[in-house]
Amino acid sequence: MRQRVFAAGVLALGVVLVTDVLRVWLPGIITIFGQAASTPAELMGAFALGWFVLALAAPPLIRRVGARPVTIGAAVLLAAARFALTATPGGRPQLWLATTGLLAGLVWFAGTAATNDRPVPGLALGLAVGAAGHAVLDTYDLVWWGRWEAWVAGGVLAGLFLVGHAPRPAPPGAAGVRAWFLAGPALLLAGMVALSPALARTATSYLQGEAGVAVSPVLGSLPLPVAVAGFLAVALAVAPRRFPAAVARVRWLGGPLALLAGAVLLALDRGSLLLPALLLSALGLGACLALTAAEPPGADLSAAGPSGIDPAAAPADRRAASRRAYAATAGMLVFAVAAVAYYSAYDLGYPNGWVPVAVAALVAAVALAAGRADVPPARAAGPAHPEVRVPLPPVRTTAAVTVLALLAPVVADDVPVTSNREGPPSHLTVVAYNIRMGFGLDGRLDPDALADLVSRRTPDVVLLSEVDRGWLLNGGHDTLDLLADRLHMAYVFAPAADPLWGDAVLSRWPVTAPRTLPLPAVGAPTGAQALAVTLDLGDGVRPVVVSTHLQPPPGRQPVVQARAVADFARRYAAGRPLVVAGDMNTEPGDAAFAEFTRAGLVDALATARPLPTSPADRPREQIDHVFVTPGVTASHAVAPGGTASDHLPVAVTLTLPPT
Template sequence: MSDVARPGTVVPATALLALVFFDVLRVWLPSLLFIVGDAGSTSAVVMGGIAIAIAVAAPLVCGLLGGAAVRIGWPVGVLLLVGGRVLLQFSDGGPLQFAAASIAFVGAGIAFGAIGAGAPSGRQARIAVLLGIVGSAVIHTGLGTTDLVWRDGPAAWSALIVLLAATVLAARNATAVLGPDRTPTSGPAWPWWLMGPVVVLIGVLTAPPGRMVTATDWPDVLVVGAVIGAHGVAIVTAVSARWFGPAVAGVSGAGLVLFGTAGSLQAASLTAVAAQVLLAAGIGLIVGAAARADIGVSLRRRAIAAAGFPLALVVIGFLYYAGYDIALPFPRRAVLLVTSTLVAGAGLFIATAEFRPALRERGTARQVLAVATATIATAGVAAALVASPTPMQPTPGAAGEEIGITLYNIHMGFDPDGRMSLDQIGDVVEGTDPDIVVLNEVDRGWLTTGSREPLRILQERLDMPYVFAPAADEIWGNAVFSRYPITEISIERLPRGRDAMVRSQLIVIMEVEPERRVALIATHLSHVDLQGDTRLPQARAIAGTLARLQERGVPVIIAGDLNAEPDDAELATFGDIARSAVPEANPTFPSHAPEVQIDHILVTQEFDVVGFDVPQTRASDHLPLTARLVLRSEDED
């Protein structure tokens, strides 16, 4: 291989490294939440401290290695990453899963540090990191959000072996050109720190396909295409940023990142799709913009910065997601807006280096026009690709027919050991033969839980349409599947009280028999109630909804994780209007050793309860609750 071609070997090695890293991240974060967090028994502050302690290991090691960060850090980092990833495939949840993911996470950081110190071009290396991250997001979407680590069988192992073998081979080839004694290196250290905020914006706002599904309800094939298109824009703009020049790329990128972030936060609107494209384009321009060479920067500083961007990712991610459990002194979304401002500020800083010379160049106006036109056109195409999937056509049941309802808090799709369990959840729910399914803790794309889209996965199993009700944010809340036609839908926020997380009630009216309608209130009350001023007002709000529906003459079912036991005041608010469909207390939490019943199905007097069950399973940290109901004839009422 010629000396001219050799520097290019760092790009595939870095891209594959970043791809495996993002794959590991989607396991490490849920492991931290569900294994270390232990179903909420560990405080968010303690979990954040543990996460930061692990993330700081890589920059600390690179700082200690100093000039040897390339020679020693590169092989050690790659070995830890690949070894940890293999161990992950063998693990079956629990502490081993968290340990394996942590080893791989630290290994990736050390390897990034070696790249930052020794890569011939820091700009190319960072574009390669971006390529790996978006490549992982595309593969994640193409796999239906069920990554290889959650799959068993020869196909999953074969794909993993090919991926890791390619990573090791690319890393071996890159060894020949990494290091100051082989190829002159240049470039500042600070752009590497920038990759932390960049990965947060991608991981939270553009990578989760659930955000796009929430906004559009497009079919899977179009969602995959849209994710590929949006992230393809990021790579195209990153590669072409140097052609635009630092001034144009930096200023345009800053504007696109700010506008794209603000628009992407509104996940429930179609404009969010266009905003995601704008955000991806802006990120690409800023990452790809050439920063001034700074040969005087030491290898140690570049190694620490490159190894530290996962640490920056963890700190920002903790601040954002902690806002769901801790009452922060500022709005939770402010974290992402400040993050986008940091990235935009970096773009402006890059632009100022050559701003005046760029203005004197004759082609500047054309470059600005080209960037603006391409961005607007791409966003317009994304917004115009509105698909109209063929909706399922439910039909009412026969008079006197049993109505089967299943309630399940699915724990964001993870079992108590931190393993993704959507297949097992699907088996459990399908086995109850339900007509109506109420799900709590539905997470459609949080980075901390692996960015999955559970509703599409479960819809394939149940073959029923669903309604999603946001609660904590646009992609986290409650859902209802129904084989009956839905005639009315409304979503109401519940009193927040002292809970940092917003709660909601989803009111769905269904035609269960010809010309006979039933209302379902699906909800999930707060687990925070230190002084009785949070959950009780929420229960009273639901009781008010119940009373209004009864005034309309509509039979009502209330289903949800109420975080209250049968004799608690919250249940008493419903008085004699709604009674439990489970005659005797049946504990539903925790699933491995049930002690308390906090999940409830309540019905009004128009229903007869002809059966109930509490299936025993560890697919979630809660047990499901099922009931068989018969709606009395109007003459009996």
């Protein structure tokens, strides 16, 4: 039993390391290898899938060389890559180092599978600890910090992981194939919904309506510990209990049904459904893993053959180890195929809600097949076969990880309380910025650089485009919260592509009456919207701000969307001072640009033209704009230089008309 506890701990550490590498590698596909919306999605998808297909060569290598040397070699490479990522300056070195770590992690999964026939406790613990740690870090990975704390934590994690491979593993039995196959799908569902700290915080921001509003750290962080506790408690209850037949059947069916329900709620793309999607998915995923953990009848639980795939081992031992290794690599291939299929839809324009539902259905089917033996006959009161001992104490393990997750609100920054006690300001400084999900031209997540570039103008209002609040493809970060914390500003968020990706308004002044308008797609694959809010500046001064990001149809101007935004903004403003800003994907003189001036709006950046904003390193396109109503005076329009995104921000000082 002590060996199995040790093996579960090492597996958990490995899951955390692989997850860390994926959070760097996945966004690197679109920010370093390619450029979203310009590099073909098919090419980026082929690059991503190729490494997972290459990992299918690991089981034959393990059969020829032996599981232990392959596992140790892959572990060293994985730990080294994860540790070195802290020092990479971004760019191609970061991408290839992360790719090395990913491939090493996939090979390590296969080697570990060959020697571990009870992976569920370690897999569950790794997923739960990874999620809890990400919550404590405010979804900002240590990899990106670049400070001594990151080096120390990364070194300790990598060192413990490597030291854990010193003892020889316990002789494996013949089971574990189904559990290892579910490792990849479980990693996907945990990162997308079930154990995502960013999604948990975003879900709470939608509790007040269709727009996401900044909430307190305690409220925003509370769903994640609940999800972690439910997931881990259910996942570690792997042994069938002596329940009546009816209760056993509920246990058998309840988990898969809960997982499917959570995936369906996620697929509906509604912010108000994110919270139940999170909780149901967490419970269902944990229950499905638990169902695959119990040994099937007749399994040899006391097999004493050599660990791993050894030419001298008995044929049955070699076949079982080989099946587990292939199952682990096949499961990770499912992860890759599903991730590519889901996120490529935002470039190619097909429906993608079926992807998490299909993965959940696959997990449910495997779990139901594995757990069928645990369901006693209709009139029986006992289990179908003896209980299986769990290497990790469920209650104490769940409590410890939950306490870790509960630390998130303790270390989180407070949401600023805006105030208008000093009366209306004489000027209003507005910044509009397409932040590319928080990733700079070097492919590194750097909210500090974004905040520094914005704060130089001392803005009163910031309008953001391409805001990511938890996409697994981008590492599962809540970029909006990270930036709002650093600017000490409250926010309102509006979904565009889905509830986790869209536009936002940050303000130093109270914001009221948020309204969102989904814009016509007109052939563009990524969704677009307009977010209107009212600023309460005091003394009855209540200007209107509208944030948008126009998505042009292929080869054409976003004329239809521009007209819809201009009409919506004028109706919402109802004669009050109005500011409309964002990434418009149109230049002065173009037909879409003319829709705003035709609606009676004025180009607030006109005196500074030409004012190119894209690409950030060599700006030549004027596609980020600020429009105002007549009577609002604009001055000091600039586009500060920087490469924290692929766009430059535009900033302008506005003087409101006297009331």
